[in-house]
Amino acid sequence: SQTIHQWPATLVQPVGSPLSLECTVEGTSNPNLYWYRQAAGRGLQLLFYSVGIGQISSEVPQNLSASRPQDRQFILSSKKLLLSDSGFYLCAWRVGARGYTFGSGTRLTVV
Amino acid sequence: SQQGEEDPQALSIQEGENATMNCSYKTSINNLQWYRQNSGRGLVHLILIRSNEREKHSGRLRVTLDTSKKSSSLLITASRAADTASxxxxxxxxxxxxxxxxxxxxxxxxxxxx
Incomplete structure (x- = not known):
């Protein structure tokens, strides 16, 4: 079956610390993968997307980066977190005409 | 960048009533999708409507698309308490x-x- 895994569910990190959020999908190959961020009470903002291994497109210049080391693995990183990086981060993959499947999200609080 | 504008921002109704939500967008689209999010959770795909379609149904959901007005609406009929979400x-x-x-x-x- 096709599933998406995202972890951790919650994370509290100090300003200036590094970040690594991981997303993996199962049951498919060569998926389009996406990282979104949602501020409290707001819609989702597309951060990065990837159409294949090593192919990353950035939508918003910021303190974050993304990598896709394997076909079904998508990683969101930061070398030094800022307070403004706090939010709800969601990974998603496109399931063709059936829409997109989202992970359960990571709530990041930078303190 | 955010393209869609939704209206209303908040809606409160009684169980059994219908709920209508509207969405407008700015540029030409390939398709439009509706998602549901329970508080603090991931998003769940509800329905996808293509640019050449005008109406689509799924259970108690009805979606319309007007590409000339660049707008869509989501109607939830006979609402239930469990429909509470964004x-x-x-x-x-x-x-x-x-x-x-x-x-x-x-x-x-x-x-x-x-």
């Missing part, structure tokens, strides 16, 4: 079908009172 429209721009970038609106928060 609802988002999202669009795939014309020309972005390969990358499949979804651009979201700000969402409508629906509260259904028992």
């Amino acid at each position: 609802y988002f429209c999202a669009t795939v721009h014309l020309g972005s079908s390969n990358t499949g970038k979804l651009i979201f609106g700000q969402g409508t928060t629906l509260q259904v009172k028992p």
Whole structure:
């Protein structure tokens, strides 16, 4: 079956610390993968997307980066977190005409 | 960038009533999708409507699309308390079908009172 895994569910990190959020999908190959961020009470903002291994497109210049080391693995990183990086981060993959499947999200609080 | 604007921002109704949410967008689209988000959770895909379709149904959901007005509406009939959630429209721009970038609106928060 096709599933998406995202972890951790919650994370509290100090300003200036590094970040690594991981997303993996199962049951498919060569998926389009996406990282979104949602501020409290707001819609989702597309951060990065990837159409294949090593192919990353950035939508918003910021303190974050993304990598896709394997076909079904998508990683969101930061070398030094800022307070403004706090939010709800969601990974998603496109399931063709059936829409997109989202992970359960990571709530990041930078303190 | 955010493309969609949703109206209303918040909606409170009684169980059994119908709920209508509207979405407008700015540029030509390939398709428009509606998602639901329970508080603090991931998003769940509800329905996808293509630019050449005008109406689509799924259970108690009815979605319409008017490309001339660049707008869509989501109707939930006979609402239930369990329908309480935030609802988002999202669009795939014309020309972005390969990358499949979804651009979201700000969402409508629906509260259904028992």
